Amino acid sequence: MSKQSILDISQFLPYQLVSLSTKVSEDFAQVYSTEAGLTQAQWRVLSHVFNLEIATAKRVCELANMDKSTVSRAIKQLEEKRLLQITKHPTDKRASVLRATEEGLNVYKQLTPKAKEWESALLSNFTDNEKTTLRELIAKLSMSVEEKSDK
Numbered sequence: 662m663s664k665q666s667i668l669d670i671s672q673f674l675p676y677q678l679v680s681l682s683t684k685v686s687e688d689f690a691q692v693y694s695t696e697a698g699l700t701q702a703q704w705r706v707l708s709h710v711f712n713l714e715i716a717t718a719k720r721v722c723e724l725a726n727m728d729k730s731t732v733s734r735a736i737k738q739l740e741e742k743r744l745l746q747i748t749k750h751p752t753d754k755r756a757s758v759l760r761a762t763e764e765g766l767n768v769y770k771q772l773t774p775k776a777k778e779w780e781s782a783l784l785s786n787f788t789d790n791e792k793t794t795l796r797e798l799i800a801k802l803s804m805s806v807e808e809k810s811d812k
Contacts, residue, residue, distance in 0.1 A: 697772055
């Protein structure tokens with residue numbers, strides 16, 4: 662095999678993105694784990710509940726790109742911690758709606774400024790233009806992946 666036909670995995674974009682994502686996620690996990698005793702799945706579910714008008718487990722799975730069993734487990738744990746409550750969907754009697762409790766709201770309010778501070782520190786070496794460009798490139802890359810999967 663020639664040198665040119667060998668894939669340098671460390672320079673392969675999917676590998677770089679997964680590696681970076683893992684490092685970023687593990688670093689940020691220190692915030693919600695230390696501050697509120699939440700797992701990654703619990704933080705993601707709780708965050709999506711606050712960002713959705715009507716939050717269902719199915720919708721959280723789609724948005725968080727998490728499998729159904731992970732989301733279900735996180736919902737159960739958040740309910741046990743009294744951070745979420747499950748109610749009936751107003752129009753679809755087969756579905757349940759996830760709502761934050763008062764305690765869940767307090768935890769989220771406690772974590773939100775810390776999440777923003779963490780993100781700000783992460784991006785502190787970037788200029789405002791670079792931050793904008795980074796977000797635009799991520800959105801463009803995401804769109805490319807979605808278009809590719811639609812074919």
